[in-house]
Amino acid sequence: MLWFVLPVVSRLHKGLCDLYSGSPHVAAAATTVALAPVTSATAAEPVFGYQGNAFGSSVVVAGVVTSAPTAVVTYGCGTPAGFSRTQTTAGVNVPPSVLRTNTITVTGNTSASPTESKTTATAQNVNVLGGLVTANAVTAASTARNGAGGYSTSAAGTSLVGLKVSGLPILVSPAPNTRINLPGIGYVVLNEQTTRITPNSAGLRVSAIRAVVTQANLFGYDVGTTVIVAQAAAAVNAPTAGFLGGFAYGTAAQLGNVLSSSPSFRIDMPCAGTNGVVRERNGAGVDVPNLLDSGTIRNTVQGVANSTSARGQATSTVETVSLLNGVVEATGVRSVANASRSGGSTSLGSEGTTFASITVNGQPLVVADIEPNTQINLAGIGTLHLRRTFTTATSIEVRAIEIVVLQAGNPLGLPVGTTVQVAVAKAIAR
Known part of the structure; x- marks a missing residue:
């Protein structure tokens, strides 16, 4: 139910996402692994499945991780209600002027009443691609819950304060999945949201900023460079016999x-x-x-x-x-x-x-x-x-x-x- 930044080096995709001579004589040895059922003492009582994954920033250049996800908070099914975690870092600086931030704070929480999984990621004083995208503070927030009305998600709490794109202030809160071209460079997606809701589950991933370089440029940024600032993902699933x-x-x-x-x-x-x-x-x-x-x-x-x-x-x-x-x-x-x-x-x-x-x-x-x-x-x-x-x-x-x-x-x-x-x-x- 969660979706992560998973960069690869491939002919199809350059630039998450989420993993990666000798003698002609060949001598082989083999052993066989027993794959019989493994039985636990008792069957666990079904519980809701809580999931979360959030980080402050990540940078992928030409399919190679240049700056791994920072201040990561992650948890998966089997995590109990009442889980709470916070990670912080002083900030990141990825040359040449690809990304710079001050303090990053990331949180993850689960609760039984209401049945809810929530993550947040906040970055202060953000500067992306040499100032093409800047903000005083950005926050991505994702909540997945189950209530009387069924499964639902919310991005409440997501914000981009003091946002500027190409030097121009963005005075209103960007709608989900707002895309703005960066002439001669590529584009940026603001308040990017991906939602999945079924009769038995709900999940939401929010990225406050995702900038992508798609053109050869005078700044020296490699085509395929992807910068993500403040990503939060959360999901909750119905009780099952197993995860x-x-x-x-x-x-x-x-x-x-x-x-x-x-x-x-x-x-x-x-x-x-x-x-x-x-x-x-x-x-x-x-x-x-x-x-x-x-x-x-x-x-x-x-x-x-x-x-x-x-x-x-x-x-x-x-x-x-x-x-x-x-x-x-x-x-x-x-x-x-x-x-x-x-x-x-x-x-x-x-x-x-x-x-x-x-x-x-x-x-x-x-x-x-x-x-x-x-x-x-x-x-x-x-x-x-x-x-x-x-x-x-x-x-x-x-x-x-x-x-x-x-x-x-x-x-x-x-x-x-x-x-x-x-x-x-x-x-x-x-």
Whole structure:
């Protein structure tokens, strides 16, 4: 039910959002993960699902996080009524004059009477894109509630004080989703709101300011630069037998301690499910030099939660992928994660995870022989994991392909700790 800033480096999208050679001899070892149901002592009494996510600011430049979300407050289903949290920071300064603020304050609260989830984010003395957008103070406020009239949302409390755009004062409070062009640069959206209300849930995301650079310009701001100031999201869901969670994304790569490509086209499972509808996020592919080059990516989540059970599935499918300049190549890469809960018992599975084909140093592997948690040594480089699977009492995560660089002085010159992931899916039922 929440929507986050999730930047990726991709051919389809530049600039959230929310994740990301060796011997010809191939030696493989495999172990099998038991995926039997895990039973808790007692079934929890159904309660409302409260969710919230808010932050003061974030900056993404050309798909890479330049300034991560600040003063973050986040909570998910299972958070009790009466939760209260506040985060503050002295401010941010992102050169070259991309964003500057003074004090940032972010809050999150839940209550049982009324049944309500509320978040706020406030930033003082805001200056965006060298003064093209300024304000004395901006606040985003989001409330989701359930009452006598059913589920509803409110952005009451959202404000932009002393707002100026291109040097001109905005004397009236901007209506939701007010868009103003920034000549020669791009545009800014003020009081941006996204609402979702169903018979069993309500959710609202509010961004006080979202500025986007769409044109090459004399100021030197990269096309695709996205600046968000004061974002607040809140949601509340009807009581169910269990809460769902999880996500799916196509690729992710981390070069040493530097984020090279965050999770691509990531999609998250709402804690109340999707009412059985498949939600998807697709992309044309991702290209990170020396690390990965992928074809079309399709990520999905689907879930149902009601008074008797909760069932969810996450999938990620990558049409083609070449890793480490061709050391590993694969087609039809697909991860599937399933989780369900009923009567206090949680069942997990990864049925459907597969490869159409995969080669390592030019040698094809027998797809049918690839068990969960297969490991292959990449001589002089590190370890190739296939169908890498992590389980807890309530969750399962499947990474169809993951490479971890362990050898210094490797032929590709990659730092130790570099990781590449392809087709990742996680499902949670609790």
